[in-house]
Amino acid sequence: MxxxxxxxxxxxxxxxxxxxxxxxxxxxxxxxxxxxxxxxxxxxxxxxxxxxxxxxxxxxxxxxxxxxxxxxxxxxxxxxxAPILYPNKLICIGANYTDHIEEMGKERVIVTPYSFLKPASTTLRGHRKEVALPKTSNMIDWEAELAVVIGKYGKDIKKEDALTYVAGYTLLNDLSDREAVINSDGLGIDWVVHKAHDGFAPMGPLVTPAQFIPDPQDLKIKLEVNNEIKQDSHTSKMIFTVAEIIEHLSSIMTLEPGDVIATGTPAGAGFGRNEFLKSGDTVIVEIEKLGTLITHIQ
Structure with a gap:
């Protein structure tokens, strides 16, 4: 059912x-x-x-x-x-698909999930909403991601038990300002500039309860810009599984009901193609069994 x-x-x-x-x-x-x-x-x-x-x-x-x-x-x-409005935490995992690391010109050196936070109250947007491009950058990128919604409190969760803490799954587009990458200096990337612009986390439209998704590592994931396929992959290609991500994050912080975890994006992001979003574009994220998320770029 x-x-x-x-x-x-x-x-x-x-x-x-x-x-x-x-x-x-x-x-x-x-x-x-x-x-x-x-x-x-x-x-x-x-x-x-x-x-x-x-x-x-x-x-x-x-x-x-x-x-x-x-x-x-x-x-x-x-x-x-966004299906979960104003969660306490919106946590994103970076560099979690080997092919995406390669297209970004990096080597795989991470031994634990690489994570950052987005301000949920200002980045989350719903299905079919418009997202305005920031005036400060011409290098705004797309990233299709499987998002996990937490369903109970947990700290120091073991990966064997991690999926029992999941309420459900949804779709998220982790929009990114790649000028923060180009302009990084000896201190590294400014992740606020990179990831925290208003509207940079379209999500939804629906949460599929975890009981209907027995294996989150067995889902097709795809993204199109103006009906042209840019990303076409599978969650089995994640470096760190959903369970391993939950284990890692809960070793740092208490996970709370409604927290959202975006699990990383596969190959096909615009940065590797030297292609970026422009006003008038339509971005469509599709994840098998979960649905379709549409975002209009303003």
Whole structure:
């Protein structure tokens, strides 16, 4: 029973969207009809009791054969937001595909995952949203990534147990300002300039619960710019698996419900091609079983 969850603004109000059998459903209205004792505020809040919520949704969907018109949403009325709005942490993994390291002109020397943070409140953008190019750079790049949403608190997690801490998976485009690479000096790359411009983390539109993705290392991942394929790879090519990334990060910091981890990008980024985004471009990220994320460059 596959279903997915997202966040949208409907008539000015933040809503949790349930996607099931090709229907978009207002979860709040569905609950009001079938189980009014349950109240839903946000998908971020739901991650704090993820097992409870996924069990409840599964039970409801098994017993509900039809939905009333007030619960159903047309795609045209859905204003998508990032599925997890304002997580406590948005952590990104760099240099996690061997072919991407090679195209960046580097040698593989890392022995643990290489990570950095993005400011979630200003970088996250929803499906079909516009992202304005910064005025300070002409070298803005794309990076298709599998993103992991954490579903419970964890510290010093062993990789054998790591996937039990995952709420679900979604899509993320880790936009990057490559002028920070070109202009790096003896102190190294300025990662704030490189990664933290407003809108530099389009995400979504939907979170697929982990129960439906038995192996996150078995997913096709692709990115197109203006319908031209730029990245076409597979998550099996990661250097560090999702489980190994969670083990490493949780050795440093406590992972919390709703935290988002972007797991790195494969070969085909613009920097290796000397190609960069321009106003009017449309970027499409696709990940097998998870869906499609579209971003319009302004």
């Amino acid at each position: 596959l279903y997915q969850l997202g966040t949208a603004t409907i008539e000015g109000k933040e809503k949790v969207i349930l996607y099931f059998k090709e229907e978009y459903i207002d979860l709040e209205r569905l609950l009001a009809r079938v189980k009014p004792s349950l109240k839903v505020n946000s998908l971020l809040e739901m991650t704090k009791e993820w097992t409870y919520w996924t069990d409840e949704i599964t039970t409801i969907l098994k017993s509900t054969s039809t939905f009333v018109s007030e619960e159903l949403l047309a795609q045209s009325e859905i204003n998508w937001e």
